[in-house]
């Protein structure tokens with residue numbers, strides 16, 4: 001049984017206090033971005049809307065504080081320094097290469113992150129096993145470019 005099917009599994013509700021952590025403008029902007037990127041990348045937003053909303057608030061707060069949508073699910077020693085790099089700006093390098101979102105913002109229809117393109121020793125494989133891509137013809141722009149050029153490339157375009 002997945003945790004979502006478990007009757008004892010209960011998510012925290014999103015409260016007005018949570019929503020007040022980010023500006024309405026950036027929250028709206030991040031909702032639009034999340035919906036659009038899910039469509040473009042061939043993924044779904046999580047079936048539990050509370051999960052998506054928490055993540056959208058996290059991204060919007062980073063937009064307010066840092067001016068960029070830094071991934072809300074990592075710990076950063078120095079957020080401002082991290083925001084200057086592109087690795088963890090949403091959609092992050094892992095998403096662009098492997099279509100893998102460890103935050104569970106962009107997932108398959110059941111709410112699992114896509115893991116089929118991850119290196120076998122990646123922790124996402126260990127946690128979730130192989131989760132197939134529901135739309136293999138979409139997303140992974142950077143991964144496809146690497147395959148085409150036969151070399152590793154990071155999100156800023158450097159080899």
Ligand code: SF4
Pocket residue numbers: 055070071072073088089090091092093094095100101102103104105106
């Ligand atoms: S893991 Fe990547 S794609 Fe998912 S929310 Fe974080 S930055 Fe965005």
